[in-house]
Amino acid sequence: MTGPGAALRPPPGADVPVLSRALPWLLTLGGMIGLTAAAALMVEKVRVLENADYVPTCSINPVLSCGAVMGTPQASAFGVPNPVVGIAGFAVVVTVGAALLAGASFGRWFWLGLQAGTVLGVVFVHWLVFQSLYRIGALCPYCVVVWAVTIPVFWYTTLHNLRTGAITVPRRLAGVAGVLARNHTVVLTVWGLAIAAAVGQAFGSYWPVLLQA
Secondary structure (H helix, E strand, O other), X not given: OOOOOOOOOOOOOOOOOHHHHHHHHHHHHHHHHHHHHXXXXXXXXXXXXXXXXXXXXXXXXXXXXXXHHHOOHHXXXXXXXXXXXXXXXXXXXXXXXXXXXOOXXXXXXXXXXXXXXXXXXXXXXXXHHHHHHHHHOOEOHXXXXXXXXXXXXXXXXXHHHHXXXXXXXXXXXXXXXXXXXXXXXXXXXXXXXXHHHHHHHHOOOOHHHHHHO
């Protein structure tokens, strides 16, 4: 932003301090949940590699089936099992959250680095959502937990960075960003409902059968 009033203009979300107050807890608790889910999925993956006849405990029915997902190329998108990527990523998230709870402060470069990591994470998650719904045709329960954690971690990291000025937006977009920040829970709820609706649509023909089982 440029102009004589730019320095005096509050950043988007400046009037919503809860965005920054909640972030350390969200990173710590959300990161722990994601780390646990990724580690559990890694354990199931190892057991499948050890015994081809092993049925993962998270293979519940034709729709909720880790086994159906594990054997696909999408399950090793970067050349290693996706849980390895998840374990590494969520370990960083937990560490950052714990450091913030302990009173640590970080420079702008650090927050931009965390932002980049959460952007990559949320893009990867949505790619996996698409692949699971429309290519693989099955859902991995542990993966769903990772999705549910990654999205709010990205969302609140972004809002914090906008609020603190680590990320600047053009003046014409500042008002929109401010509205989104003030309605942060609404945005997150709509986001979640949109994914839930996509799941319902993709597996619509399965639900009656599963409910009768």
